[in-house]
């Protein structure tokens with residue numbers, strides 16, 4: 001098996017570039033092909049059957065690049081499409097929920113989960129945490145407005161802080177650890193911190209990058225080239241603000257994108 005093959009990363013849009021950011025920080029030598037379904041985002045308000053179908057379509061497109069492994073960066077697609085994609089993909093497929101849940105399961109006290117409506121309704125985080133810690137006290141909360149605020153770039157803004165406060169009020173005070181179970185939420189850390197100081201946030205992107213590292217180490221192998229790995233970005237639609245918003249999530253300038261059809 002050629003370990004220089006790329007890692008395929010899939011998201012419903014460009015929020016998954018926060019996961020690419022985490023991957024490039026931890027594994028800078030890896031070659032990445034990112035597919036964002038910008039034409040059909042958001043997935044967080046859609047049904048299980050639709051999200052599963054979209055995930056399978058995205059997986060099929062990424063197979064054209066002969067990836068050594070696929071990462072579903074989108075929490076919603078991980079919750080609803082991971083099992084179906086794992087059943088048909090010729091390479092390993094990782095989602096963001098298992099790594100985030102594994103980290104959350106190590107916490108002693110109650111845990112909060114923030115996500116899209118579809119992620120929360122799936123119960124995927126609860127299931128994955130309870131498999132590891134059956135007695136866990138878990139409080140899940142859908143925060144649909146946060147995706148739009150992140151896309152608008154209101155990351156450290158009084159309005160965002162107020163909306164975060166309003167959502168987070170629904171969680172008991174005893175919840176001191178909260179999983180950011182959506183691609184966009186890590187970008188809102190300044191406002192989230194202000195809304196609920198002293199909270200430990202689990203960034204599903206960071207822990208997923210660690211899970212990818214472990215998988216490369218144990219089986220798929222690292223890219224051997226010493227140069228910084230290339231990043232290819234494929235999108236199903238390119239709007240005018242894409243470069244600006246995408247660069248914000250990626251933490252570096254998003255140079256060029258290619259359009260693909262699903």
Ligand code: DGL
Pocket residue numbers: 011012013015016041042043044045073074075076077116119147181182183184
């Ligand atoms: N990428 C999605 C997630 O992580 C957020 C955006 C959407 O609803 O598609 O759940």
